[in-house]
Amino acid sequence: MMIHKLPALLKREVLEHRNLWRVPIILIGFALLIRLSWGFGNLAPDFEVPTWLQSDPAIDGIIDGVVMQALDSMNYIVMMVLFVVAIFYTLSSLFNERQDQSILFWRSLPISDGLTVTSKLFIGLVLIPLFIIATQAVVSVIFLDSQAPQYLSSYYGRTLGGLFKTLLWSMLPTICWCMLCSEIAKKNPFLLAFIAPLLLVMVDKLFLNGVVSNTLVVNRLWGIDEHSLQPLVWGLIFSVVCVATAIVKRSQRF
Numbered sequence: 001m002m003i004h005k006l007p008a009l010l011k012r013e014v015l016e017h018r019n020l021w022r023v024p025i026i027l028i029g030f031a032l033l034i035r036l037s038w039g040f041g042n043l044a045p046d047f048e049v050p051t052w053l054q055s056d057p058a059i060d061g062i063i064d065g066v067v068m069q070a071l072d073s074m075n076y077i078v079m080m081v082l083f084v085v086a087i088f089y090t091l092s093s094l095f096n097e098r099q100d101q102s103i104l105f106w107r108s109l110p111i112s113d114g115l116t117v118t119s120k121l122f123i124g125l126v127l128i129p130l131f132i133i134a135t136q137a138v139v140s141v142i143f144l145d146s147q148a149p150q151y152l153s154s155y156y157g158r159t160l161g162g163l164f165k166t167l168l169w170s171m172l173p174t175i176c177w178c179m180l181c182s183e184i185a186k187k188n189p190f191l192l193a194f195i196a197p198l199l200l201v202m203v204d205k206l207f208l209n210g211v212v213s214n215t216l217v218v219n220r221l222w223g224i225d226e227h228s229l230q231p232l233v234w235g236l237i238f239s240v241v242c243v244a245t246a247i248v249k250r251s252q253r254f
Helices: 002-016 019-037 057-099 102-107 113-184 189-207 211-222 230-251
Strands: none
Touching: 002 019, 002 113, 019 057, 019 113, 057 102, 057 113, 057 189, 113 189, 113 230
16 A cells, blocks of 8 residues: 555655756756757867868767767766755755645645655655656767767766765765754754754864764765775664654654
8 A cells, every 4th residue: 555655645746846857857958058059159169170180080089088078077967966956855845844734734644654754765865866867868868869878878887886876875864864854953954954964073073083973974975985884884874763763753743
């Protein structure tokens, strides 16, 4: 029964939080405008290659490499923008329900608090990454046309593993923390989500030599330590605690 309810909850989230699908459309629109500008005006790419080098395959490879690097950068921007969307979505998802009192309606339905929170986590940790992959694919087709499949096979081969590691290492604890802040904040979950870690870092640096902040906060902002499993385990434990606390707090309201 819970499996049948989850799609309805996901549909509700997508309809209520329109930025989830508006932002990818806007990003694709920007990419399309840039691509169209290549044929008009001063934004068209102009590679001046001497005539005697135009038949050299190495030159074509260099030009293709420049285009691929630019597209990689654009796809990285797509990923970062949608990660920000995921953070803001989770920060507002539970908080807005309390502010507009819509939680009273949803609590009257035969839907558990755990399933409701799970649906919101699914949006942040599964649906938005899928939006990232789909948006990157469309952007690549816009710029490369028939060469897009070859580029995408290479690009996804290089980046999908990193995307999964980023989700597990950085985004999972971040999203779960934002979900908790969205549930427990009385006025502004955004301030709680960012000020509390800042205070933790300051206190930890003063009294604990940075042990806690390096494990839970700083390392996750600077990258993935593939040689250390302990921070990953602590991040998973932290995520479970945040989600469980959010579910319990939500069940105690009203």
